[in-house]
Amino acid sequence: MTAPTDTPMQPGPLPAPGAAPGHFVSPDPFDPEAEAPGLAGSLGTAVGGQASQLRIMWIKFRRHRLALISAVFLIVMYATLLITEFLAPYRLEDHDYTAIYAPPQQVHLFHDGSFVGPFVYGQSVTLDMVRLKRVYADDRSDVQKIRFFCHGAPYRMLGLIPGDLHLLCPAEGGRFNLLGTDRLGRDILSRILYAARVSLTIGLLGTFVAFSLGILIGGIAGYRGGWFDVAMQRTIEVIQSIPSIPLWMALAAIIPLTWSPIFVYLGITVILGMLDWTGQARAVRSKLFSLREEDYVLAAELMGARPRRIIWRHLLPGFMSHLIASASLSVPGMILGETALTFLGLGLRPPITSWGILLTEARGINIIALYPWLLWPMVPVVLVILAFNFFGDGLRDAADPLR
């Protein structure tokens, strides 16, 4: 209890040596709701003394600047998945045989010293017969103004809502490839945007599968104990001792070639999830072991609550936030796993387009030497994985009640 500074609290002069100290009572009113010093105090100030669990997590999370930025970035990335058709200048299936392996076009603002707004120069092609390469050169007389919010190729948003509005379009009869084109003259930027749909959701779905399995199996083992627990522990040890990529490869080889792409997608998701539940199950189990000794669990048991109710109602909420935080750290592994499997030819197959597929098309040595812009899909992969790492770290720190 500290007193306001304008009423000095002076207990008087020091008593003489040997004399009994005087009796002092602070005249300030006692306020039991007042803040305590330290971290809890500053948290208390923010929300008026009583903060819900979520609220405290949010306040702690906000402090982790990098995690906050990552969270915003990820939200934006996932939001774009809903309006890919609008954002992408071209459709997924659009290709242009006159612009094969065209390099990225630079956006200019000024032409001949006068302002024209964002535009690109048209490109002319010559064949370099020595290196067997198409050489593109800017045609300085051909100014192609980029159009905004324009009506272009018709599409169905998410396969449902018809529309033809695009954020950016090339000039009439022109071309606009901000990140260049690939071997069929397809726009790399548009393909990256469309591929994000598959790559970003596969990480989430895979984690969801792993998460559900982990909670279910870890929950039973942790609460029941006994032989199931022993069996689970051994199984987890075995699964963790097998290197994951060969195991993924073996499982992915099972998926028949005749399956439709959407089933292959689901199959890969399940495979990624099936091997990742072990960490979650272990965490759930050890948490349950410590929590089920608590008095409130005994109380619930005495009141006749059944195990399922105790687990779901009393135990899981206690460490759910922690679990979600650690689950978010396994998303990047899944995204990388998909790219690796696809790269080896065991994962997704065209016409499904994922970041893994795009990187597979950039695998040749000559691509790096001649068409380095095909490596652009690496940028979103690296950024998303970094963001998920920072976000997960921040979330884990925030969910930890001891910090």
Place this chain on the structure above:
Amino acid sequence: MLRYILARIAMMVPTLFVISVLVFTIIQLPPGDYFESYVQELQMLGEPADLQEIALLKEHYHFDDPMPLQYLHWVTGMLHGDFGYSFEYRMPVREVVGDRLWLTIMVSTVTIVFTWLLAFPIGVYSATHQYSWGDYGLTLLGLIGLAIPNFMLAIILMYFANVWFGLSIGHLMDVKYLNQPMSWDKLHSILAHLWIPVVIIGTAGTAGMARRLRANLLDELGKQYVTTARAKGLSPGRVVAKYPLRLALNFFVADIGSVLPQIISGAEITAIILSLETTGPMLIRALQCQDMYLAGSFLMFLAFLTVIGVLVSDIALSLLDPRVRLQGRRG
């Protein structure tokens, strides 16, 4: 000590048994078998299939027996050193695999040593200079290494190694040494090529290991005995080296159990991209054409390598840390 090691080895047996069941199930899961697709392929090409030979092979390898019996044959064969027959290469698996096993072991071992040599100083520096620019920079560098897919790193590094150092692209040795018996020149060539896969595979493991070492060391550094030692006037270097580092070292040895599967995984992918003469490219080929004995033996071998690696790290840990040893004696 001996008792602990024996107990630890005894524990490996059930683990390996479960792994073998798992591997067998996985390689049997795809519909059909090698011969079916083989005969189909031949028929498509319009060539006559030697059905008699196939029937003989099928009988010899018990293809028509029920699953548990097939499994039994496979496992007992492996225990006798007979790893089965590769139908794709028409040779016993053992001959197909040959040198590849040793090269895989070599690449993995060198990678682990590389990971250690790199992760240890980085982890210690990050922990002792927490929240400094060096700490942030190294953490970021490690994370980027973690975030770039291994195979892309492999391709890019391979390209620049060729442009800058003139190393031949792909393979673990110069092309002229392929299929040659081991010699000093060949060894030299291997060593010159080894660093690319090692760097590629090592990056991901290094980042994770340095991060875990940093967290562990930070926990130790926050303890009271460190404050006491500092208050008594020990130099900062001595304070860290005397106890916290030793405790963190235990963890460092134990951590191999989690790094090894990761390294072997990475080694497989990288090997496929760089077409190294290790098990990776062959494994994927075997999986794709259902050459089940070859694929099964590879999977078994990789798992075995991991189990052995963990065993070695456990034994090393028990030498370092008496607590682990005593626990074993009680059990």
